[in-house]
Every structure is written in C-alpha cells, then in structure tokens.
Amino acid sequence: MLIKEIIVSGKINILFPLPLDMTEGQRKSKFLRSLSFLFQLTFKRMQKIVIEKIPEGTILDIGGGGEGVIAQIGKERVTAVDKFQSEIDEAKHKAPEANWVLADARNLDFPDEHFDCATAFFSIMYMSNEDKKEVFKEVYRLIPKDGEFWVWDASISKEQGVYLIKIKVILPNETFVKTAYGVSSKKQTVNVAREMLEEVGFEVEIITNNKSWYLLKAKK
Numbered sequence: 001m002l003i004k005e006i007i008v009s010g011k012i013n014i015l016f017p018l019p020l021d022m023t024e025g026q027r028k029s030k031f032l033r034s035l036s037f038l039f040q041l042t043f044k045r046m047q048k049i050v051i052e053k054i055p056e057g058t059i060l061d062i063g064g065g066g067e068g069v070i071a072q073i074g075k076e077r078v079t080a081v082d083k084f085q086s087e088i089d090e091a092k093h094k095a096p097e098a099n100w101v102l103a104d105a106r107n108l109d110f111p112d113e114h115f116d117c118a119t120a121f122f123s124i125m126y127m128s129n130e131d132k133k134e135v136f137k138e139v140y141r142l143i144p145k146d147g148e149f150w151v152w153d154a155s156i157s158k159e160q161g162v163y164l165i166k167i168k169v170i171l172p173n174e175t176f177v178k179t180a181y182g183v184s185s186k187k188q189t190v191n192v193a194r195e196m197l198e199e200v201g202f203e204v205e206i207i208t209n210n211k212s213w214y215l216l217k218a219k220k
Ligand SMILES: C[S@@+](CC[C@H](N)C(=O)[O-])C[C@H]1O[C@@H](n2cnc3c(N)ncnc32)[C@H](O)[C@@H]1O
Pocket: 062, 063, 064, 065, 066, 067, 068, 069, 070, 081, 082, 083, 084, 087, 103, 104, 105, 106, 120, 121, 122, 123, 124, 126, 127, 131, 135, 181
C-alpha cells in the first residue's frame, strides 16, 4: 500500500481528523502520535525481506488481508482468514485463487487438523498479547502433529507511542511488494512470541531475528 493511500484511507487510526468530542488530553495525544507516525513513515529505513519459500501443502494464513502476501505466493493452497472485509477486499484481487474467509482467528469454524500448516505475515503485531495466545491455541488445534506455523513479524520493544515498519518483500517469483505496517506499540519481540508459542505446546526455531523483524518456525 502506498504511503498516500495509508494517509487518505485513515487505515492506521492515529491520524487526523481529531473528533470534537475528544478531551484536550486525547487530542494532544492523538496529534503527537500522528506526528510520530508521519516522522517514521518519512524517515525510517525500508527493511528488505526475501521470501524464498512458504510451507508445503495447505496453508491457513492468519490475518491474510491487506497485501495478501502469503496468498499471492501460495494461491489455491492458501486459506486466508481476516477479521475485516475491507482487508480481504484489498487483497482478494491480488490472489483471486486463494480461499478468502472473513473470521476472527481466535475462533475458527474448521475441524481439528484441517490444514497442513499455518502462516502469519505481519499480522500478530495487530493483536493484543491476550489475543495472540488465543490465536496460537487455535492454530495448534488446526494443524497436525509435526505441522509448522511460520511467523514473520515486527520486533517491537517499546511499549508506548506508535510503531511503524516499512518493508519491501521479495516474493519467490522475484516480484516485490512495498508496504508499511503501523500499530500502537506493545512489547512483542521474538522472545515474547516464542514463550507464548511454547506455552501452547509448539517447539520454536528462530530463523531470522534482527532489530526490526523476525521469522520463526513453530512446530506442533
Ligand atoms: C498488516 S495487516 C495485513 C498483513 C497481511 N498478512 C499482508 O500480507 O499484508 C494485519 C491483518 O491482521 C488482521 N487481524 C488482526 N487480528 C485478527 C484476528 N483476531 N483474526 C483475523 N484477522 C486479524 C487485520 O484485520 C489485518 O488485516
């Protein structure tokens, strides 16, 4: 998604306008968050992420709307679940062969072990830590023993303000997707994710972990 589109769509809900029913404190906080967001959008370095492959077999992609990166790669093998129709609509035309499902990933209407594996590409950063745990339990239920759950996400260590990551993703067919993902800050480093996944029962292997993002593979 282009920077201009992000601003115009108000997708990251921290920008103007400042509603009149807000208190002075709320308006000031929102204004500062907007400034911080725009600053990061302008000055942060773009991170390059090369995806050489995604897991084999059928894939449950958590929070798969937006750019629909995993669906663009895996096509008909991918069932992309997102809780917002607007996010599905944005992604659907980029990967029309994928199965698009409007649902909350904390509670999905599929039988146990329905998928061979699962992925989450910069979607768990949009969940509270409580929600992440519910989603991880649901993924554990939906893949078989030895099935893998691959998670790409932002390494966020600050707990206040807004956080934004700009990425250029190189897909296996060598096309690329440029986008930016922004959220309210929350501590969600690879170790926080690893601990939660292990609590649910996964064995975790960290594949990449740098200052801005990580890739981990969790095995049931
Ligand atoms: C950054 S966006 C899209 C990332 C996407 N994987 C891509 O390739 O661009 C993260 C998505 O996660 C979705 N999401 C957050 N919490 C969710 C939940 N509990 N269930 C389903 N989708 C969720 C949001 O609606 C949002 O579309």
